[in-house]
Amino acid sequence: MAGKAAASRVTAGVSFAARLAFDRISHQFSPTAPTLHDVSLAAEPGEVLCLLGPSGSGKTTLLRIAAGIEAQTRGRVLLNDREIAGPDIFLPPEKRSIGLVFQDFALFPHLTILDNVRFGLTALSGTDAKKEAMISLARVGLEDYAQSYPHILSGGEQQRVALARAIAPRPAVLLMDEPFSGLDSRLKDSVRAETLAILRQSRATAIVVTHDAEEAMRMGDRIALLKDGRLVQLGTAEELYNRPTSLFGAGFFSELNIFEARTLNGRVDTPLGTFASPGVADGSAVSVAVRLSAFDVSETQGETPARVVSRRFLGVVELLEFAVPGADRPVRARIRCGALSASVREIWLTVRKSDVLVFERTSESA
Known part of the structure; x- marks a missing residue:
C-alpha cells in the first residue's frame, strides 16, 4: 500500500526555492533572559539545513523568528537578500512565503484531511484551493484519505498531512520544528525518509529543528550546531563529526x-x-x-x-x-x-x- 502510494505521488516542484539568511540575530524575552546571541547563518536555495542543539539552545526561537511568529531583538532576516524582518520592517507571517510544520502537527480534528490541507489557501478560489490541496495530498501519498478525519490516521500519516498543508501554498522556505519527535522509533525512520524525499521533490529550501544528532546527519545537507543561543559550528555532517571545533561539538555527535x-x-x-x-x-x-x-x-x-x-x-x-x-x-x-x-x-x-x-x-x- 505504502509502495503504491509512493509510486503515484505528484512530483511537481514549488514555484522557486529561496535563500533565507539570519544576519546577526539576537533575541531575549527579558533583560536577564537572552535566548540568541549574534547568530548569522543562511539556508541556501533548495538546501535542507538542520538546526541542532540541546533544549534551550535557541533552535525553536530562531525558527519562530524566521516564520514571523517572534520578533528578534536585534539583527535582520532576509529572503533572497530582501529584508523581511529588521529594525525598520516586519512582514507578517502570511506575507513571507514561508511554511511551518509544528511539532504536534496542529491538525484541526473537526475538518476533513482535504479541508485541513486547503486551510491556508485563502488567496485561491474554492475550486483552485481544492485542486492545489489534492496535488499536495498526492505528493505525500494520502489523496485517498481526502474526505477522512485526522483521528483515523496514524501518527506518521498525520505528520504527512501537516507536511502537505505546509507545502500546499508552494512556499519558498519550509520550516519544521522537531517534526518527528512524537513518533515511535520504528515509524520515525520511515517517515523521516519519506519527508526527505518529498522535500527533495518539492525543491523548497527547508530548515529542520532537531535535538537528535543522527537525525540531523540523516536529513541535513548542512548542520548548524547551537549552544546557549550561540552558533557553535556550521558545516556538513562529515565536517562536524570528523573535525569538531569544541568538546561540546564532539560530545554531541559521539x-x-x-x-x-x-x-x-x-x-x-x-x-x-x-x-x-x-x-x-x-x-x-x-x-x-x-x-x-x-x-x-x-x-x-x-x-x-x-x-x-x-x-x-x-x-x-x-x-x-x-x-x-x-x-x-x-x-x-x-x-x-x-x-x-x-x-x-x-x-x-x-x-x-x-x-x-x-x-x-x-x-x-x-
Whole structure:
C-alpha cells in the first residue's frame, strides 16, 4: 500500500526555492533572559539545513523568528537578500512565503484531511484551493484519505498531512520544528525518509529543528550546531563529526571517554596511550576525548591491558566497561558482538588515532 502510494505521488516542484539568511540575530524575552546571541547563518536555495542543539539552545526561537511568529531583538532576516524582518520592517507571517510544520502537527480534528490541507489557501478560489490541496495530498501519498478525519490516521500519516498543508501554498522556505519527535522509533525512520524525499521533490529550501544528532546527519545537507543561543559550528555532517571545533561539538555527535592532561612536546599522555596534540601550546591543559567506537579489542595482543568490568548486549554491538591502569573511572567502548568470548576478563585494547580528539580545556563539558 505504502509502495503504491509512493509510486503515484505528484512530483511537481514549488514555484522557486529561496535563500533565507539570519544576519546577526539576537533575541531575549527579558533583560536577564537572552535566548540568541549574534547568530548569522543562511539556508541556501533548495538546501535542507538542520538546526541542532540541546533544549534551550535557541533552535525553536530562531525558527519562530524566521516564520514571523517572534520578533528578534536585534539583527535582520532576509529572503533572497530582501529584508523581511529588521529594525525598520516586519512582514507578517502570511506575507513571507514561508511554511511551518509544528511539532504536534496542529491538525484541526473537526475538518476533513482535504479541508485541513486547503486551510491556508485563502488567496485561491474554492475550486483552485481544492485542486492545489489534492496535488499536495498526492505528493505525500494520502489523496485517498481526502474526505477522512485526522483521528483515523496514524501518527506518521498525520505528520504527512501537516507536511502537505505546509507545502500546499508552494512556499519558498519550509520550516519544521522537531517534526518527528512524537513518533515511535520504528515509524520515525520511515517517515523521516519519506519527508526527505518529498522535500527533495518539492525543491523548497527547508530548515529542520532537531535535538537528535543522527537525525540531523540523516536529513541535513548542512548542520548548524547551537549552544546557549550561540552558533557553535556550521558545516556538513562529515565536517562536524570528523573535525569538531569544541568538546561540546564532539560530545554531541559521539559518546566520549574524557581524560584531563597537559601537552608536552606536541603530545599528550593518557591511560590509553600517547597521542598528538597539534596546534596546542606546550604546557596547556587539555581534554582528550576518545570515542566509544575507537577500540580494537583482543584476547592476546594490543597496546593497553584492560579488565572487563561489565558488558551489555545491544544486538549488533556490545557496550563494555573496562578497568584500565591509571584511569580513575571505567573506560567505555562499543565493540562488534562476538569480538570477545563470553567468559574472557583480561584483554588488550588498541585505540584508533582517528577517534581521538584533543581540545584545550575550558569550563564546558561534553
